[in-house]
Amino acid sequence: MKASIMVLPGDGIGPEVIGKSVEVLQKVASKYGHEFTFNEAIMGGIAIDMYGDPLPDETLRLGEQSDAILLGAVGGPKWDVPGGPRPELGLLKMRKHFDLFANLRPVKVYKSLINNTPLRPELLEGVDMLFIRELTGGIYFGERREQGDSDSAYDTEIYSVAEVERVANVAFRAAQGRRNRLTSVDKFNILASSRLWRKAVIELHDDYADVELEHLLVDACTMHLLTRPASFDVVVASNMFGDILTDEASVMSGSLGMAPSASLGSGKFGLYEPIHGTAPDIAGQGKANPTGTILSAAMLLRYSLGLENEAQAIEKAVEKVLDSGARTADLVPRGSEYQSTNEFAQAIINEI
Ligand code: NAD
Numbered sequence: 001m002k003a004s005i006m007v008l009p010g011d012g013i014g015p016e017v018i019g020k021s022v023e024v025l026q027k028v029a030s031k032y033g034h035e036f037t038f039n040e041a042i043m044g045g046i047a048i049d050m051y052g053d054p055l056p057d058e059t060l061r062l063g064e065q066s067d068a069i070l071l072g073a074v075g076g077p078k079w080d081v082p083g084g085p086r087p088e089l090g091l092l093k094m095r096k097h098f099d100l101f102a103n104l105r106p107v108k109v110y111k112s113l114i115n116n117t118p119l120r121p122e123l124l125e126g127v128d129m130l131f132i133r134e135l136t137g138g139i140y141f142g143e144r145r146e147q148g149d150s151d152s153a154y155d156t157e158i159y160s161v162a163e164v165e166r167v168a169n170v171a172f173r174a175a176q177g178r179r180n181r182l183t184s185v186d187k188f189n190i191l192a193s194s195r196l197w198r199k200a201v202i203e204l205h206d207d208y209a210d211v212e213l214e215h216l217l218v219d220a221c222t223m224h225l226l227t228r229p230a231s232f233d234v235v236v237a238s239n240m241f242g243d244i245l246t247d248e249a250s251v252m253s254g255s256l257g258m259a260p261s262a263s264l265g266s267g268k269f270g271l272y273e274p275i276h277g278t279a280p281d282i283a284g285q286g287k288a289n290p291t292g293t294i295l296s297a298a299m300l301l302r303y304s305l306g307l308e309n310e311a312q313a314i315e316k317a318v319e320k321v322l323d324s325g326a327r328t329a330d331l332v333p334r335g336s337e338y339q340s341t342n343e344f345a346q347a348i349i350n351e352i
């Protein structure tokens with residue numbers, strides 16, 4: 001198959017982890033007979049330096065002509081200038097522009113990393129869940145009033161039935177492709193927007209009768225994630241609840257550097273990126289773990305290009321390399337030996 005992929009290295013460790021992920025995709029292309037074109041563009045701090053704009057129009061246009069986008073990370077202390085343009089705005093603008101309303105974050109515990117997490121190993125056995133966070137609505141985009149001269153401020157959470165349905169559809173379909181279980185998270189007992197959320201999910205369930213649906217209040221969900229993490233399959237939540245729960249759950253994969261994500265809209269087009277930031281403290285030192293980005297590239301193959309076998313080939317290669325004992329700096333105690341970003345990624349490429 002032929003595919004055109006826009007690559008946005010971004011800032012900090014972004015270029016290091018993106019470079020290796022492109023090599024992984026090139027290996028997949030040559031092994032499985034595909035033709036991938038990689039178009040590199042700029043976004044984030046580097047785009048502010050060059051054009052004074054975190055998301056230049058040229059980057060958006062190139063994105064529109066692509067099948068998918070692979071992004072490193074954006075931001076850093078250099079651009080933390082009061083009143084100055086913020087690199088992260090490029091990311092928000094990109095999600096809005098392409099209407100990427102569903103953010104998928106898988107959380108998997110690798111057997112060989114089970115001791116890298118603060119939870120007891122017996123709780124983590126078999127953890128394999130997929131979070132689906134609503135990404136373009138809710139309280140992060142609702143009307144707000146800053147404090148200013150007044151002694152109060154407010155934010156508003158607004159969801160329409162259509163907004164809930166479209167993200168819940170993604171979640172039900174994902175559950176059908178996995179273990180047929182969906183947990184919908186809300187705060188039904190207090191919030192009107194949550195009562196709309198739950199009603200819309202229940203009504204949609206009629207179309208997915210084969211999926212077992214449970215509803216959890218967000219406060220209970222934070223607890224259940226720690227007491228019975230392996231029981232979750234697909235979890236769907238609003239923008240803010242999903243934001244909080246996915247950070248809690250990401251701890252289970254052993255390091256921030258391990259976790260991938262996909263942001264999807266109604267078509268096949270998607271934006272794929274690791275969940276970590278630009279890690280300015282380790283940039284340029286060969287200490288970045290490329291796994292989150294490499295697994296994001298696997299998600300790109302799965303969701304935007306429909307190449308399930310190829311996606312699994314990458315995921316299996318990551319697992320094998322971890323099983324072999326290879327570790328990046330973030331996965332070993334300080335002062336221990338570790339593989340550089342390049343060495344670790346090369347081991348994955350060799351394994352594919
Ligand atoms: P961060 O994720 O960059 O780093 C947090 C800690 O995790 C650091 O100690 C870092 O060294 C470590 N870490 C992160 N990724 C790693 C990897 N792949 N391998 C090994 N260690 C890794 O978060 P932060 O320090 O809060 O933010 C740094 C910058 O990144 C800020 O400017 C922030 O705004 C930006 N940021 C961007 C995104 C994004 O582009 N999606 C997300 C989060 C933060």
